[in-house]
């Protein structure tokens with residue numbers, strides 16, 4: 091009887107956590123192919139859509155988001171490997187690997203010059219995907235090593251972090267929580283070269299961030315400014331959140347994902363503890379409608395308070411990763427991931443838009459919200475792939 095009660099307690103939350111069928115819709119490959127075919131020449135990359143018709147806006151390659159669309163093409167190649175390509179699932183519509191490779195080429199000039207600061211980690215993503223397929227691809231090897239060297243060159247040992255954004259006063263050393271996601275390129279390059287300095291930088295950056303970006307309740311400041319010569323914290327503030335002391339949900343999501351990844355990479359338990367604390371804050375502060383708000387402290391009125399579908403898909407991936415590295419709590423993280431994904435899909439799936447999802451908040455203080463977002467869509471597709479790999483979803 092006890093065993094049965096226990097079993098029901100384990101199964102009950104699962105019953106509520108449906109996998110949204112949109113995750114495997116043939117609308118996805120169709121839209122991604124249409125976007126590929128509409129890429130401008132010379133190449134520019136989609137970043138977000140307008141808020142009325144859902145049409146992509148294109149940006150020059152020297153933009154922090156340029157790697158996401160090529161990586162999306164690689165993600166559909168992965169999906170084809172997982173699900174097979176048929177007319178019904180529309181994965182037969184293109185050679186996704188060829189398209190991913192072609193779309194990556196526009197990023198190569200950024201290896202030697204770019205203005206993206208710490209975001210070279212995001213720019214490296216399609217090349218990391220390429221190496222998973224062809225570890226001998228010299229173009230991809232060079233790109234990953236070069237982007238890692240760019241990030242490493244931004245490390246300041248007095249501060250103990252890599253610099254996120256450049257500032258007019260170079261002694262004002264700015265680090266944002268998002269930077270946790272860029273550390274992965276250091277790990278990949280460390281794996282390729284054995285250069286332990288790259289790993290050391292990832293560890294130091296994480297330790298400093300753990301100390302200064304994360305509040306006692308597991309929430310985060312978006313921005314911490316350090317003095318580059320003394321290492322002292324000058325101020326803590328927001329850039330894209332509601333207020334300096336609020337918790338911007340996408341930053342919280344990047345942090346959960348980043349610290350779960352640091353634990354996966356290093357197996358140092360302090361990173362697992364940190365990822366758990368941050369994830370608990372996220373889940374404990376979810377509103378009752380289950381929709382990820384753009385900032386946890388943003389006012390509820392005027393209603394509806396804008397959501398951020400990209401924060402929702404990013405945290406979904408972060409929680410799924412956490413479930414893999416934290417077996418003791420795996421069921422809790424999986425259930426939360428599926429619940430957040432289901433709710434955001436019901437709110438923001440938009441067949442008539444060029445993006446997959448609406449309700450993205452690019453930058454609320456700059457009045458840029460109610461859009462599709464390229465990374466929101468990418469992490470939506472990746473969540474589908476990972477759910478299949480984890481045995482939590484089939485391909486339909």
Ligand SMILES: *[C@@H]1O[C@H](CO)[C@@H](O)[C@H](O)[C@H]1NC(C)=O
Pocket residue numbers: 191192194195216217220224227228229230
């Ligand atoms: C190697 O990777 C680059 C960029 O990722 C791609 O453009 C190129 O086609 C790839 N080369 C081969 C031989 O697959």
Ligand SMILES: *[C@@H]1O[C@H](CO)[C@@H](O)[C@H](O)[C@H]1NC(C)=O
Pocket residue numbers: 238239242243285286287288
């Ligand atoms: C290791 O990486 C660091 C940071 O990019 C670099 O300064 C150093 O020269 C590299 N060491 C070797 C042996 O290549």
Ligand SMILES: *[C@@H]1O[C@H](CO)[C@@H](O)[C@H](O)[C@H]1NC(C)=O
Pocket residue numbers: 259261262317318319320324
């Ligand atoms: C950092 O500290 C140095 C030395 O005390 C000082 O000259 C500089 O103005 C400080 N920079 C900032 C941004 O506070």
Ligand SMILES: *[C@@H]1O[C@H](CO)[C@@H](O)[C@H](O)[C@H]1NC(C)=O
Pocket residue numbers: 141381394395396397437448449460
């Ligand atoms: C979601 O997006 C739709 C269409 O843009 C909008 O009408 C709705 O208010 C948004 N909801 C939230 C919670 O942001």
